[in-house]
Amino acid sequence: MSENTPTPLGLRERNKLDKFLRIRAASKKLFTENGFEPTTTRQIAQEADVGLSTLFLYATDKRDLLFLVFNDDLDELTTRAFADCAADRPLLENLHNALRHFFVFYGQDKVISRDLTREITFYTTGMQSERFQATRARTIDSLSTLVEQARVQGEVRCQEDNNMIAKTMFYLLAAEIRMWLADDSQDPQDGLNELMKRLSLIMHGLQAG
Known part of the structure; x- marks a missing residue:
């Protein structure tokens, strides 16, 4: 493997990245379709198919998700x-x-x-x-x-x-x-x-x- 070849992500890192991408996609979708104020963190968690506690591992609050x-x-x-x-x-x-x-x-x-x-x-x-x-x-x-x-x-x-x-x-x-x-x-x-x-x-x- 050459020095410039990136090290493959382990399973844990891939799972974290997958959740991050799902949360980001869900946030963008709901903020765009429904607006920032009406959208709730619970709705975003459901759309991203993650628990609410998991959501808050990636963002402090709804504004942080924006x-x-x-x-x-x-x-x-x-x-x-x-x-x-x-x-x-x-x-x-x-x-x-x-x-x-x-x-x-x-x-x-x-x-x-x-x-x-x-x-x-x-x-x-x-x-x-x-x-x-x-x-x-x-x-x-x-x-x-x-x-x-x-x-x-x-x-x-x-x-x-x-x-x-x-x-x-x-x-x-x-x-x-x-x-x-x-x-x-x-x-x-x-x-x-x-x-x-x-x-x-x-x-x-x-x-x-």
Whole structure:
């Protein structure tokens, strides 16, 4: 067996993975079909064909199950979004290209996305929380990298910390996504356009020496 060949999972590990996948699939199915609020953990356990006590080995509560469903997607979203950026492009162009992915992602199902973004606000505890917080930190770090690249190019001349600027941009993104999700528009570009107007205002301050 070569060094790169993955070690086969043992029976116990395969059973754990099978239960995890069934719980995730059941959670996504019921949250999508019935909505987050009406769905109960008991219903999810029944759909996944596991006991309620087993369910809570994988998630702390119903909100935790929501992020068990979406953590992989959110992690992949951050990777995909910032892969489109380049150090020699203007900051606003990079932001437009990166943040467009977030509106497209949340626009795939605005109903479940409303639940997801609402629960994100105070999501600091739970088995799945640590991974979610890590993904959010990586998103802010990616924004901070764009700001630093723009500083090197001479676009950003203010003395404010890159991470503070990135957090401000991230909070604007989160707020604008929620506003767009509450609107009747089905076009992600509408939400992105509103966000870019606000980011353009921020650029005036960043260019001040």
